[in-house]
């Protein structure tokens with residue numbers, strides 16, 4: 721249990737894996753109630769099995785379907801209203817050369833990584849009492865800085881997420897909404913180590929000097945998210961907290 725979290729209600733998107741799972745587990749250990757969302761129901765159940773306390777909620781939602789975000793918010797608010805915070809951890813990555821960066825790839829990344837975030841906030845804020853505080857954290861990436869090749873779609877979506885979140889932080893401050901970002905280097909999740917990652921990815925990151933401090937444990941990111949969501953974050957909004965694991969630049 722942690723002061724400031726007990727009995728509070730949070731929505732965590734991307735809770736079926738990686739960072740979102742760690743955030744959901746971390747919030748439950750602090751005494752919060754958590755609505756988990758993702759597409760993979762078995763994986764959401766696996767997250768639920770790692771969480772502490774009762775009264776959490778698991779919701780299947782595909783954030784590519786931006787029109788469906790309103791229905792997701794309906795279900796969350798039917799579970800708990802008011803909602804105290806949101807951790808937006810859903811995301812899709814993927815490297816591709818320009819010739820393979822077609823409209824579908826672009827649209828999927830922009831939708832899941834940015835547009836659905838904005839729509840989710842729109843649906844929550846329009847239903848919220850003006851004085852009811854809401855704290856929001858979204859997960860960004862060093863890719864947003866645009867230093868790496870083959871990441872144009874992903875980098876653009878994360879840069880768009882950061883810009884949207886900062887602008888909304890200014891707009892929504894009078895409505896008692898705080899919005900912050902945690903911008904990470906490679907984190908030890910299936911996004912970084914699964915798929916077409918070859919060999920020992922962490923050893924490669926260290927030996928090449930690209931990310932000399934190694935893969936970031938998801939729990940480290942989850943702690944940063946919880947700090948910003950909870951009472952310690954009460955004086956921060958529109959801020960980017962970077963966990964760079966030694967990546968230069």
Ligand SMILES: NC(=O)c1ccc[n+]([C@@H]2O[C@H](COP(=O)([O-])OP(=O)(O)OC[C@H]3O[C@@H](n4cnc5c(N)ncnc54)[C@H](OP(=O)(O)O)[C@@H]3O)[C@@H](O)[C@H]2O)c1
Pocket residue numbers: 733734735736737738739740757758759760761763781782783784809810811812813832859860861862903904905906907908909910911912
């Ligand atoms: N891992 C890294 O190195 C790294 C570094 C910097 C930033 N990030 C960011 O951190 C966030 C979490 O990533 P992760 O590393 O935890 O990756 P992950 O383990 O692959 O998890 C991604 C999550 O996003 C959800 N998701 C993907 N597409 C979705 C869709 N269409 N609708 C709803 N949910 C969807 C997935 O849920 P379902 O599959 O159940 O739908 C899953 O829970 C992402 O925004 C990512 O860009 C990751």
